[in-house]
Amino acid sequence: MNNHLNVEIMATWLVLHKKHSGYGDIVGETYEYPVGIANSLQIKAGDYIVFCLTKKSANNDKRLLGYGRIKELEPKPPLEDDPKRRGRLAAHLEDYHKFDPPLSFDDIGGDPRTNFTNSISRIEFDFGKFTSIEIAAPINDDFNEKQYFARTIRRGQPKLRESLLKAYNHKCAISGHGPESVLEACHIEPHSISGNNQLENGLLLRSDIHCLFDDALIKINPKTYMIEVDDSIIDSPYGRFHGQELHKRIDGTFPSKKYLNTRYKG
DSSP states (O other), X not given: OOOOOOOOOOOEEEEEEOTTOSSOOBTTTEEEEETTSTTTTTOOTTOEEEEEXXXXXXXXXXXXXXXXEEEEEEEEOOOTTOTTOOOEEEEEEEEEEEEEEEEOTGGGTSOOOSOSSOSEEEEOOOOGGGOOEEEOOOSSSXXXXXHHHXXXXXXXXXXXXXXXXXXXXXXXXXXXXXXXXXXXXXXXXXXXXXXXXXXXXXXXXXXXXXXXXXXXXXXXXXXXXXXXXXXXXXXXGGGGGTTOBOOOXXXXXXXXXXXXXXXXXX
16 A cells, blocks of 8 residues: 655745735735736645735835745635626735845846746745844734834834934934834835935834824925824824924934935825
8 A cells, every 4th residue: 555645835926016006915914816817726825925016116126025924815805996806815924024125136146937927926936045034923903912013123223223212312203202112213215215224314203103104194394394294194193293393303403305305205
C-alpha cells in the first residue's frame, strides 16, 4: 500500500493596489478583488499577498509596499457600480511586513511576474530579507488595541520623532500639548513619496490628529500656516483648531513651505 503525504504549498501573490478604486483595500490589513478575474479563485488562506501600487497610483517607481499572510477570505456582495455584478472576496491579512521605504522592482532584482496585465499574479520570490517593520494587525475593534497598532507603525522613525520632540518642546504642533506618549512623528510629504526623514518634512502630532492629517480632514495652509478643519468634522471637538496658527518650533520657525504645499495640494 502506498502512503501519500499531502503537503499544502503556500503561494505568494503580487496584487495591484489602486488608490480610490472603490474596493475596501486597507494596505496591511485587507485586499478586495472581484471573483472571476485571473487567479481570483486560486488564492487560499495561508497564502501570502504582496501589495504593489499601480503605476497610475504611484508617484515614483517605489511601488512595493509590504506583504502579509492571508488569515481568512470573506465573501462580499458586488459593488453597486459594477456592471458585471461580480461578487467580491476580501483577503484579511495577519503578520504584515512593511517595506520602509517602499521598494521598486529594481531593488529586488527585477519584476518577478510573468504576466504584467493581471491584477493578481503568482510569483516565486522570498521577500523576507527586505522586511524592515513587522506589524501585527489589531485583533478586534477595541479602541486601545487600535491605538497600540497605530503607535507601532508611527514609531518606525525614532530618530525623526526624537528630533521633533526637541523641536516642538514635547508638544503637539496643532493642539499645543501632549502627553508625550501619544505624540508621533508625522511626515508632511509622505515618506513613501519623498523618502525624506528630515526635520523640515516633519510635524509632531498627537496620534488622533496625525490620523486626521493623513486623511486630509485637517490641513495646514502653506501660505498662512493656518489650520483648516474639514466641514465633515467641524462640529466635533477638532473644530476648535480651525483658523488657529500652527505652533512654531522652539526656534520660532515653521517647517518647509515646499512640503506643506505638496501635502496641501495632494
